Amino acid sequence: MDETLVPSDPQPTDEVMNEVQQNPNKNPSESESDSDDSDDEAQQTVQIETLEIELANNPANYDAHVQYIRALRKKGDIEKLRKAREAMSELFPLSPAMWQDWAKDEASLGSGSESFPEIEKLYECGVFDYLSVSLWCDYLNFVQEHEPSVRECSPVGILKARDLFERALTAAGLHVAEGHRIWEAYREFEQAIFHTIDATDVEAREKQIQRIRHIFHRQMSIPHVGLRSTLVAYKSWEAEHGTVPDANSGELDGVSSYVASAYRKALEMLNARVLFEERVSRLDAPDVERLQEYMDYLKFEQSSGDPARVQLLYERAVTEFPISNALWFDYTRYMDSTFKASSIVRDVYLRATKNCPWVGELWVRYLLSLERGRASEKEISAVFEKSILCTFSSFDEYLDIFLTRVDGLRRKISQAGEVEDALDYAVIRDTFQRASDYLSPHLKDMDGLLRIHSYWARLESSLGKDLVAARGVWESLLKISGSMLNAWKGYITMETEMGNINEARSLYRRCYSKRFPGTGSEDICHSWLRFEREFGTLEDFDRAIQKLTPRLEELQLFRLQPESKNVGLMTNQRENVSKRNTPEKRKQGSNVGDEQPKAKRQKNTAPDMRKAKGEDKSREKSSVETKRLENTQVNDGKSSSAHGKETKDLTPVKLKYKDQCTAFVSNLGYQASCQLPLLRATYDDLRGFFSDVGGGLAYVDFADDAHLEAAVAKNKRTLLGKRLSIARSDPKQRKTRESLGRHAPVEHVGESGPKEDKSDTSQGATGGHDPESTNPHNDGDNIQLKGKNTFAVPRTVRPLGWTDKNNVKMEVAEEGEDEKPKSNDEFRKMLLRK
Secondary structure, eight states: OOOOOOOOOOOOOHHHHHHHHHOTTSOHHHHHHHHHHHHHHHHHHHHHHHHHHHHHHOTTOHHHHHHHHHHHHHHTOHHHHHHHHHHHHHHSOOOHHHHHHHHHHHHHHOOGGGSHHHHHHHHHHHHHHSOOHHHHHHHHHHHHHHOHHHHTTOHHHHHHHHHHHHHHHHHHTTOTTTTHHHHHHHHHHHHHHHHHSOTTOHHHHHHHHHHHHHHHHHHHTSOOTTHHHHHHHHHHHHHHTTSSSOTTSOTTTTSOHHHHHHHHHHHHHHHHHHHHHHHHTOTTSOHHHHHHHHHHHHHHHHHHTOHHHHHHHHHHHHHHSTTOHHHHHHHHHHHHHHHTTOHHHHHHHHHHHHHOTTOHHHHHHHHHHHHHTTOOHHHHHHHHHHHTTSOOSSHHHHHHHHHHHHHHHHHHHHHTSSOOOHHHHHHHHHHHHHHHHHHTTTSTTSHHHHHHHHHHHHHHHHTSOOHHHHHHHHHHHHHHOTTOHHHHHHHHHHHHHTTOHHHHHHHHHHHTTSOOTTTHHHHHHHHHHHHHHHHOOHHHHHHHHHHHHHHHHHHHHHHTSOOHHHHHHHHHHHHHHHHHHSOGGGOOOSOHHHHSOOOBOOSOOOOOOOOHHHHHHHHHHHHHHHHHHHTSOBTTTBOOOTTSOOOGGGTTOOOOOOSSSBEEEEOOOOOSOTTSOOOOOOHHHHHHHTGGGTOOOTTTBOSSHHHHHHHHTTTTOEETTEEOEEEEOOGGGHHHHHHHOSOOOOEEEETTEEEEOOBOOOHHHHSOOBTTBSSOBOOOSSOOOOSSOGGGOOSSBOOSSOOOTTOSSOOOOOTTSOOOOBOHHHHHHHHHOO
16 A cells, blocks of 8 residues: 655654653663664654755656655655656656555645645646546545535535546446446445435436436446446346346346347456456566557557547556657657647647657657647747757757748748748747857757758748848858858859859859869769859859869879878888898988978970980880890799889898999979878888889889889889989999089079079979979078978989070080080089079
């Protein structure tokens, strides 16, 4: 049975304390009992304090609420108990047993009719939360006992009681297992009214008899477990009033035909449901099985087509499984399709969200149900504000709630034909802003954020009639997620649809060079071209082509690079080979492209003066030597493949370079665009480039002079989009270069005396370069090489097409002749010019 309320023990008086002191030989068992009570009270106090702390930190702890109420009820702390119950009922629906306890406790403490309204309110809240026949019976008994007008059988009191009985029958009268209890209570009440009617008032008594008979007929027309006993009670009652001659006659003897027909039909319905009732009533079965039994039962009731019976069975199920969101989904969906926008549906949603507040879809459906039912803006706003305070499993659920709220506001404004007032649209703007502020940190670079801002911008321009505000929405999204391609496309689409072609073109100019995931960078370029074809002039199209062509070439070059995993592996291999094979003076440091500024483009670059005929001879000779080298074992039999890739056997070989057959290669590609990762010529790139001449690596060393000569013949060839500068390395000038240092000024003698030469060498040694120029210029006198890879300064090179138009003695080879090689000192001076 339920616990009863225990009042708190009174404090001991002074007389009691004196008596204890004067009678020290009092029964020791009484002292032990007092001690045990004191210990129990101390434990209760500690438990209550602990639960109070827990609830202060986490008010949503359902179990802590239940334990706290139970502890306070046991201790008898009435005020705290009442506040604890009120606090819990605001957050959660209370179980029928908890409502019964609360109402009984308040009834035991109250006196007279003053406390009746408060207790009646408790019962109303209880029967609203869950379906409970027991709670309804307690409510009906309480009203009959404590409502003065009902107790006195006044017309007002009788009418109130009958209304309450009818509500109870509507809520639980179809309950197959327990509904008969309410029917019997109703008949007993009417029987009591009959006995209060004066015997001389024949008309009133006959009217009351007809009322009781009608209740019997109604009860026998519905299936319930007490159907046969109800028939017996009915025949007995009719016999008392002389209608049925013999109550012990045949089952339906003396019963009117329409009552007998209704009874037989009800009995058939009961027999069809007996098995379902047995299955859902098995308390020893697992909850999963019982829930499935309810679902099967519901399918059966839905097939019968009686919405009232289906709804009651749903109520029974949610009472048993109040936190099954799947069950609430099914229940609300059925109510939406059956009862549409009635208040009954609204109440179901209210209880669904109270039992499962963590399910965002239930809140969305609740808002839509309120809108269908023409609920006031105040009520809808209250539900929305309550919903966004809940904790959901994903941010998409918050997004759906925000958008549902905006949808409702938009429809309200649109149906009015125009913006009713500034406050209406201000509510939409405020809702969007709150959604953006709350969700932006969590939905960055996601479609959800785009949905908010695109919808927002469209409403700003259509409903708000404010194009500046619409653009501000897009700009705020770009600040949050500027790398989201669809954000730019959405902004451009809005401007295009509104006819703002120049503004759309301006957006393309802002974003075409940005780096987007996947193929987004190429997509935006092609989108711009389509835009200019459809909306631009020929000049606009040409300007777009001029801007987009180099960008697309850069992107294509980037796509041709190895996968990032392979790039990391090759980088490690290059570092290992460099450590093994490069002398101390040639150790590579950081990348030049990371430290050197990009040089300005030189417009006048001298063409390569080498004859094609000379190149053909070199290639022919190189081909012969390459075939010979492929069959030659290098360093203990270790060889390299013809395609320039290292084999496993090459790894442990430690090559020693003596600068006897070394070529210096400059102007290697190191960076395609500031918008893309650095693109550097790798070991495999160089080796593959020289594979047909017995390729080498690093400061590219070759097997003999013949191969070196063939490699030099590759001067001005293109590798990774760069024209290489290749020349023979001369170690004899090494000491001279080192003794001169790296900061000596460089001058060339012109026609009018000494004159500064503003020409620089190829960027393979100095850093940044322009893709279209191998000889960029820098201004200044004393130029110092920056970066750590200054090892690449050559000892002696052949000037590959380099010219100085300011120098009278131009070092340009005659057509068809090879140019005169420069010494290391000359090359250093050339390199250090600015």
